[in-house]
Every structure is written in C-alpha cells, then in structure tokens.
Amino acid sequence: MKLKSIQNIKTCASGARRDGFTLIEAVLSVFIISILVVAILGMFSFALRLVMENKLLVQAIALGEEKLEIIKNLSYDNVGTVSGIPSGVFPQNEIDNVNGTDYSINYYIVYVDDPADGISPTDFSGTDYKKVRMQISWTGPMGNQTQTFVTSISPKRNHNVAGTGTLSIVVFNASGQAVPQASVRVQASFATSTVDINTQTNSLGRVVIPGAPAGTNKYSIVTTKTNYSTDRTCSIDVAGAACTDAVGNPVPTKANASVIEGDFNEIGFAIDIVSQLNIRTIRQSVAADWVINTDATAYDQDNPSMAICPDGSYIFTWRDKRQNDNPRIYAQKYDANRIKQWNPDLALTTANNQNNPDVAVDKDCYIYVVWNDDRNGNQDIYFSKINSSGNQEWGEGKKVDTQAESADQTIPQIIINASSTFEYIIWQDSRNDVNDIYAQKFTPAGNGVWASEKRINTDATTATQGMPKIQIDTMIIEGNENLYFAWYDNRNSNNDIFSQKYNQDGNNVWANDTRINTDATTTEQMNPDFVISNDNYLYYTWQDARFGNYDIFSQKYDTNSAKIWANDVRINSDIGESSQDVPAIIEDNSNNFYIVWEDNRYGNSDIFMQKIDSDGNKLIEFDTRINQTNSNEQGNPDIFINKNGFLTVTWQDNNGGNLDIKAAVYNIDPQIITNIGNVPLSIHGIKKIGENPVIYKYSNNFSTNANGTLTLSGLEWDDYPIVASTYNILTSDPPLPIILNADQTINVILNLE
Structure with a gap:
C-alpha cells in the first residue's frame, strides 16, 4: 500500500509538468514582457x-x-x-x-x-x-x-550719422593670409557713451564697423583665436610699461586705433597658431678650432684634405687663390700641439688652375699630395713628395696619367700601404668620352708599377662614373694587400654608389661591380666615402635623395661584397627640407665610426657630426654641430683620428667674409653628454609692444628643471634670444636666436660651461 501511494504521487507530478510552464519558459516570458514595457515607456517618454x-x-x-x-x-x-x-x-x-x-x-x-x-x-x-x-x-x-x-x-530718410566713421579691422596670419572666425573685442570710452563689442572676423578675416564714434587713440582692440596667438593695441600711458586692458606704455608700437569722422579707418592684426620650445641644458665637449692657412689676404682657400703622421703631426693641403685669384695647391704642417711648422704656407707648384688636392703620409711622415691642373692645356693628375721639413723632392710634381694626353683627369685620391712601399692613386678619367675610374700603383720614387693604368669600373657602357674613393686592407699579409674603390655611377640611369675590389697586381677580385645603396628607387646617390675597419669590414657613407632632399646614409659590407645591415641607415636626424651633403667617415679606436657632413638645416651650411657603432646604431643623442659660429657657409669636411684617439675635422669656413681652412680637435669624446639642471634662463622675443623705452611683447625668466629641461608652450612665432645668467652658452642648436615659426615645435640644445 505504501509503495502504491508513492507511485500515484509520481504519476500526478508527471501530469502537472505536461499541463503547465517550465521555469525557463516562465522566466523568458517575463523578460520579453519587460522589454515590451520598457520600449513602450521609452516611446511614451520620447513623445x-x-x-x-x-x-x-x-x-x-x-x-x-x-x-x-x-x-x-x-x-x-x-x-x-x-x-x-x-x-x-x-x-x-x-x-x-x-x-x-x-x-x-x-x-x-x-x-x-x-x-x-x-x-x-x-x-x-x-x-x-x-x-x-x-x-x-x-x-x-x-x-x-x-x-x-x-x-x-531703415531710417525714414537718408541717414548719415554725424561724428562717426568706419572702423575696419583686418586679421591675418604669419603668411599674410586672412584669418576667418578670429575673435575680436573692441572697447572705447567717450564722454557720453562706451563701446564694448565682441565679434568675429568674416571669411576674409575682416570686421567692418560703420558708424563708429570719431576719436583719436580711443579704440582698444584685441584679436585672437583658439590655439592662436594674440595681437592687440595699447593705450598711451606715460607711467606704464605693459600692454594690457589696464596698463599701456609711453610709446606703443601699435597704439589704440583712431576713427576720423567720415573716413574709412583700417588697422591690421597678425595672429597665428602658437608654437612650442623644448629646451635642454647640457655639457658636451666642444672642439677647439683654429685657422690653418696663415695668409692675411682676402682671397679664398677651400677644398681641404688632411692626414696625421705617426708622431701626431697634422698635415693639411687645400686649394688657395692668394696669388691674384689663381687657384694653386698649398700645404701646411702643425705639430701635435697645433703649432705651425712651416713658414710660410707651402705652395706646391706655380702652375695655375689647380684643384682637388688629397694628401697621405707614410710611416716616416713623408707627405704625398695629389691634385689636378691644366698646365698642359687639359686637366691632368700630378703628385708631389714632401719631407717633414717642407722640402719638395720632385720639384713641380710628377704627372700621374701618361696614356690619355688629350683627355681630362680630375678628382684624384691617394693611399699608402702599411709598409710605405707603394702608393695607390685613383681618379676620374674622360679618355673614353665619358668619365670612368682609373688607378695606378707607384713606388716611393714616384714610378708607375702596373704596366698600364687600370680602369676600375667594369661597366664599359656610356655611363658616367665619378668622385672616386680608395682604401686598402687593414688585415693583410705583407705583399698580398687588396684595394677597395667606391664611386658614383649612373649605369642604371640614375646615380648610385658602386664599389669594386682589386688585388695588388691590378686585377679585379669581385666578378662584378657592387651596387652599395640598396634602395629600389630611381633617386640620386652621390659623394661616397668609406673606411675599412680594424676587423676588415667596409663602412660606406654617401648623400642620398631617396626622400626628396639629400640625406646622409650608410651601409656595411664584408670583403666579399656581402651586405651586412638589413637596410641602409640614415645618419642625420634632421628630416626637414634641408640638404645634407659631402659626408666623410673614419673609425675610432673602439670600432665605432664618426661621420661628418655639410648640413643646411639652419639656412647656412654647417659641419655636423654623428657617431655610430658597428651595427649602425647612433651613439650621440642628436646630430652635433662642429663649427661654433653659424654665420655664412662652412663646407667640404674631412675627418681623421689623431695620435691620442681624438676626433679631428677640417673644413672650409666663410665666417670671416672669405673662405679659410679651419680644423678642430675634440679632446673629450662628444658622445659624453651631461644634463645640467636648474639653469636660470632669460628668454624674450624680438617683437615689441613699446618703442621708447623698448618693451618686448614676450620677455620672461625661467629655470630648467633638475633634469635640465624646460618646455615653453603657447609661444607666438618670433625670434627668441636666450641668455643663461650663470653659465656661458658655448653652442646652441639651433643657433641663437631661435627662429620659431607658427605651429612649430623646436628642440633646443644649449651646451653650457
């Protein structure tokens, strides 16, 4: 009986599930009804x-x-x-x-x-x-x-308002273009009335106010716009020294506007998007520079080349026009303490129209100089041997090329092997109607070794090759040295950088000339230079127009012409519209590499430098300007590492009104940079709000923070001189005053002592 009752209960329960809703069904029904209610309420609320x-x-x-x-x-x-x-x-x-x-x-x-x-x-x-x-x-x-x-x-009749004129306000930007929707506030006070108008310029950057009460210097006008600078008039205030709503100055640069009765009175205002200066105060080694040529004439000296003797002496050669503007090759020697050794500068020859000197020294500091001149009616290559006392052993020099008498040979380069047993000279040569690269090997007596001058480029087409460079193995077995050459080459219709390897007998080692730049564009690459490192890798540098303007690029190869870096490396950090040209490269004693070049980022050309490691990584935070003065032009740098391992640079410099040859030595690695914090700085623009006395529109005192940085935002376009009250500013990049354009951010590096 008990069991049967239980079964009946189960039967009843089972029947209940078939006739009603499950829990899930009930919940789902409630959810749907809720959505409908919410929707109806939402529609009702919206209505x-x-x-x-x-x-x-x-x-x-x-x-x-x-x-x-x-x-x-x-x-x-x-x-x-x-x-x-x-x-x-x-x-x-x-x-x-x-x-x-x-x-x-x-x-x-x-x-x-x-x-x-x-x-x-x-x-x-x-x-x-x-x-x-x-x-x-x-x-x-x-x-x-x-x-x-x-x-x-409208009035009932013609209505001319007596005692009024028209006030026209024009607002334009730094380029002279109209600024629409600029905010304009006009205020004036008269005996029986006041004016206080807030309005905006129209699409032509203009506000025209007819019927303005006539008055002299009555109208205070302020113009601005969101994220723009402000321009305004100033009241004449003999006791004031500012330009605000409450205070003026004795002689305002732009006095409050006047309205002449019955006249059209126009006044202009200049505003533009504000800018920012990021200032950093540091200490970095500055190269001590000096003038190489010793003449006091106003003629130019240019195209320098440099070498350093084993005893640390500096040898310089250059083109010089001191002889009545006739270009000749001169040389000078300085000891390791930069004391001049020859008096006067040494003129290598009396022939005219000489150019493109290059210099190399052997282990005993015998000096070999090559150049081109036209003493025979066309340009030929000559070279001279000079002892350490400045005496020329070959008189007017020996002619290098002997097999192309009527063609031009120019832009020679020379290198001497480690044992000083041979000199190798390379040049560009037009004997085949277009320029090719040729070379010859010489004994210390100046006698040719190869039976004939060797054409280096294996391309035999009508393409042009030029601006050659030469290097020699640094890891060699005596009598088994290899030579490396680089040049620009337009065999592919545009100029690229090519290279080739030869043995000491004048035979090419690489089957084909190797294209060094790896870009896939048709842009120009020019002015190559390269160096062979102590571990026998080739580091090339050149000027490259792949991004529009010339930049400095670099690439690394092994001695079998295999590229090492995945991509060509851009060396200069400036990515603006300026050009960087004519690079030179040298290895230091730590397998790092200095590259110098001619740089136009600040308008005039300057000499800039960067340091990279063997992987192409930049080691200096910013490109470093070598020349301390920024006026006029500096160019054509050459580079060396001196006896003490310090970077040495020479260049042509127009700072004195004519070109001279300068050189500079870094006695401390320029890679070492120390931040200087809490530096008081006085900064003002050159725009004025007052004339007598002079009151600058922007003039403030600041201090860098503990890390040596200072950010100034909301600045108007202007020129900004900067003064450090407790330090001397050795160099500034960009040069002072900082020329700040509208809507621009400039990073300023102040190098202090």
Missing part, C-alpha cells in the same frame, strides 16, 4: 519630451517675434546695443524667463552700407541702414537649442 520641446520652440518663436516687434516700434536712433555700434537701448545679452524656462537672448546690431545708395565707388560712412540679428538659446529636454531672427531697420 512627452518631443511635445515639451515643441512647446519650448513655440515659446521661443513667440518671444522672438515679440522682441522684433519692440525693435520695429522704436525710433531709429534707439535701435542698437548698449556699448555697441550703433549704440541703443538693448543689452548685448539678456535672459528672459517664460513659463519657468530661461531664454538667453543675444542682440547683434550693425550698420550696413547700401551699395545702391548712389555713393560710388566708396562710401566711407556706411550707415545707410541697420541689420538686427537676434539669437535666442535655451536648454530643453532634447538638449541645447537655438533660434535665430534677422531683420533690417
């Missing part, structure tokens, strides 16, 4: 808000029509705004409450010139009728709303 918004709009329209009716029933002279032009009874802004809602009302009332008033071509009064623009704003259920009403009010 209520829409009804309310329409009600508020109807109220706004009724309010606007009421205000317009009041305006139309006023006398013409009373239609205007308080402190406005024209002046009148309406406030420029007011608030009316209608049925619990606040409506903000802005009145903008101006005079308008009627072009059909019969006054042609120019109506300086411009007060023919008035235009009223009324803007009513409110906040309702749907957010902020605005309704605008416009009407014109």
Whole structure:
C-alpha cells in the first residue's frame, strides 16, 4: 500500500509538468514582457519630451517675434546695443524667463552700407541702414537649442550719422593670409557713451564697423583665436610699461586705433597658431678650432684634405687663390700641439688652375699630395713628395696619367700601404668620352708599377662614373694587400654608389661591380666615402635623395661584397627640407665610426657630426654641430683620428667674409653628454609692444628643471634670444636666436660651461 501511494504521487507530478510552464519558459516570458514595457515607456517618454520641446520652440518663436516687434516700434536712433555700434537701448545679452524656462537672448546690431545708395565707388560712412540679428538659446529636454531672427531697420530718410566713421579691422596670419572666425573685442570710452563689442572676423578675416564714434587713440582692440596667438593695441600711458586692458606704455608700437569722422579707418592684426620650445641644458665637449692657412689676404682657400703622421703631426693641403685669384695647391704642417711648422704656407707648384688636392703620409711622415691642373692645356693628375721639413723632392710634381694626353683627369685620391712601399692613386678619367675610374700603383720614387693604368669600373657602357674613393686592407699579409674603390655611377640611369675590389697586381677580385645603396628607387646617390675597419669590414657613407632632399646614409659590407645591415641607415636626424651633403667617415679606436657632413638645416651650411657603432646604431643623442659660429657657409669636411684617439675635422669656413681652412680637435669624446639642471634662463622675443623705452611683447625668466629641461608652450612665432645668467652658452642648436615659426615645435640644445 505504501509503495502504491508513492507511485500515484509520481504519476500526478508527471501530469502537472505536461499541463503547465517550465521555469525557463516562465522566466523568458517575463523578460520579453519587460522589454515590451520598457520600449513602450521609452516611446511614451520620447513623445512627452518631443511635445515639451515643441512647446519650448513655440515659446521661443513667440518671444522672438515679440522682441522684433519692440525693435520695429522704436525710433531709429534707439535701435542698437548698449556699448555697441550703433549704440541703443538693448543689452548685448539678456535672459528672459517664460513659463519657468530661461531664454538667453543675444542682440547683434550693425550698420550696413547700401551699395545702391548712389555713393560710388566708396562710401566711407556706411550707415545707410541697420541689420538686427537676434539669437535666442535655451536648454530643453532634447538638449541645447537655438533660434535665430534677422531683420533690417531703415531710417525714414537718408541717414548719415554725424561724428562717426568706419572702423575696419583686418586679421591675418604669419603668411599674410586672412584669418576667418578670429575673435575680436573692441572697447572705447567717450564722454557720453562706451563701446564694448565682441565679434568675429568674416571669411576674409575682416570686421567692418560703420558708424563708429570719431576719436583719436580711443579704440582698444584685441584679436585672437583658439590655439592662436594674440595681437592687440595699447593705450598711451606715460607711467606704464605693459600692454594690457589696464596698463599701456609711453610709446606703443601699435597704439589704440583712431576713427576720423567720415573716413574709412583700417588697422591690421597678425595672429597665428602658437608654437612650442623644448629646451635642454647640457655639457658636451666642444672642439677647439683654429685657422690653418696663415695668409692675411682676402682671397679664398677651400677644398681641404688632411692626414696625421705617426708622431701626431697634422698635415693639411687645400686649394688657395692668394696669388691674384689663381687657384694653386698649398700645404701646411702643425705639430701635435697645433703649432705651425712651416713658414710660410707651402705652395706646391706655380702652375695655375689647380684643384682637388688629397694628401697621405707614410710611416716616416713623408707627405704625398695629389691634385689636378691644366698646365698642359687639359686637366691632368700630378703628385708631389714632401719631407717633414717642407722640402719638395720632385720639384713641380710628377704627372700621374701618361696614356690619355688629350683627355681630362680630375678628382684624384691617394693611399699608402702599411709598409710605405707603394702608393695607390685613383681618379676620374674622360679618355673614353665619358668619365670612368682609373688607378695606378707607384713606388716611393714616384714610378708607375702596373704596366698600364687600370680602369676600375667594369661597366664599359656610356655611363658616367665619378668622385672616386680608395682604401686598402687593414688585415693583410705583407705583399698580398687588396684595394677597395667606391664611386658614383649612373649605369642604371640614375646615380648610385658602386664599389669594386682589386688585388695588388691590378686585377679585379669581385666578378662584378657592387651596387652599395640598396634602395629600389630611381633617386640620386652621390659623394661616397668609406673606411675599412680594424676587423676588415667596409663602412660606406654617401648623400642620398631617396626622400626628396639629400640625406646622409650608410651601409656595411664584408670583403666579399656581402651586405651586412638589413637596410641602409640614415645618419642625420634632421628630416626637414634641408640638404645634407659631402659626408666623410673614419673609425675610432673602439670600432665605432664618426661621420661628418655639410648640413643646411639652419639656412647656412654647417659641419655636423654623428657617431655610430658597428651595427649602425647612433651613439650621440642628436646630430652635433662642429663649427661654433653659424654665420655664412662652412663646407667640404674631412675627418681623421689623431695620435691620442681624438676626433679631428677640417673644413672650409666663410665666417670671416672669405673662405679659410679651419680644423678642430675634440679632446673629450662628444658622445659624453651631461644634463645640467636648474639653469636660470632669460628668454624674450624680438617683437615689441613699446618703442621708447623698448618693451618686448614676450620677455620672461625661467629655470630648467633638475633634469635640465624646460618646455615653453603657447609661444607666438618670433625670434627668441636666450641668455643663461650663470653659465656661458658655448653652442646652441639651433643657433641663437631661435627662429620659431607658427605651429612649430623646436628642440633646443644649449651646451653650457
């Protein structure tokens, strides 16, 4: 019996499940009903808000029509705004409450010139009728709303307002282009009225205010725009020293504007997007430079080349025009302490029209100089041997090329092997009607070794090759040295950098000339230089136009012509529109590499430097300018590491009005940079707000933070001198004053002592 009852209960339970809802079904039903209820309530709420918004709009329209009716029933002279032009009874802004809602009302009332008033071509009064623009704003259920009403009010007869003129305000940017929607505030105070107008320029950057009361230096005008600078007039204030709403100065650069009765009075204002200076104060080694040539004439010296003897002596050679502007090759020697050794500078020959000198020294400091000149009617290559006392052993020099008498040979380069048993000379040669690269091997007596001069480039087409460079193995077995050559080459229609390897017998080792730059473009690569490292890798550098303007690039190869770096490395950090040209490269004693070049980033060409490691990583945080003076032109750098392992650079320098040869030595690695914190700086622009005394528009004192940095934002375009009160500024990059353009950010490095 008990078992049967249990079974009956189970049967009843089972039947209940078949006739009702499961729990999941019930929950789902409730969820769907909830969604429907929420949707209906949302629609109802939206309908209520829409009804309310329409009600508020109807109220706004009724309010606007009421205000317009009041305006139309006023006398013409009373239609205007308080402190406005024209002046009148309406406030420029007011608030009316209608049925619990606040409506903000802005009145903008101006005079308008009627072009059909019969006054042609120019109506300086411009007060023919008035235009009223009324803007009513409110906040309702749907957010902020605005309704605008416009009407014109005409006088009963021709209406010229006595004692007024037209004030025209023009706002333009740093390029002289109009600035539309610039904010303009005009204020003036008269015996019986005031003017206080806030408006904006039109699409032509202009605000025209007819009917402005006449007065001299009455109108204070301020113009600006979001993220723009501010330009304004100043009041004449004999006791003031500023230019604000409250304080002026004795002789303002731009005094408050005047309005002459019946005249058209125009005043201009210049504003533009503000800029930023990021200033950093550091200490970095500065190269001690000196002038190499010792003549006192006004003639030019240029195209320098440099070598350093084993005893640390510096040897320089250059082109010199001191002989009545006739270019000749000169040389000078300085000891390791930079004391001149020859007096006067040594003239290598009396032949005219000499150029492109290059110099090398052997282990005993015998000096070999090569150049080209036209003493025989065409350009030929000559070289001279000079002992350490400055005596020439071959008189006027020996002619290098002997097999192309009527063709031109130019731009020679020379290198001497480690044992000083041979010299190798390379040049560009036009004997085949286009320039090719040729070379010859010489004994210390100046006698040719190879039976014939060797054409280095294996390309035999009509392409042009030029600007050759030469290097020799650093890891050699005596009598088994290899030579490496680089040049620019247009065999692919555009100029690329090519290279080739030869053995000491004048036979090419690489089957084909190797293209060094790896870009896939048709842009120009020029002016190669390269060095062979102590571990026998080739580091090339050149100027490269793949990004439009010339930049300095580099690449690493092994001695089997295999590229090492995945991509060519751009050396200069400047990525603007300026050009970087004529690089030179040298290895230091730590398997790092200095590259110098001619750089136009600051307008005049300067000499810049960067240091990279064997993987092509830059080791100096920023490109470093070597020449300390920035005026005029510096160019054609050459580079060496001196006996003490310090970087030495020479270049041509026009700082004194004519070109001289300068050199500089770094006695401390320029890679070492120390931040100097808490440096007091005085910074001002050159734009003025006062003339007597001079008051600068921007003039402030700051200090860098503990890390030596200072950020100045919101600056107007201007030139900014900077003075460090407790330090001397050795160099500044960019040079001082900082020329800051509109909408520009400049990083400024101040090197202090």
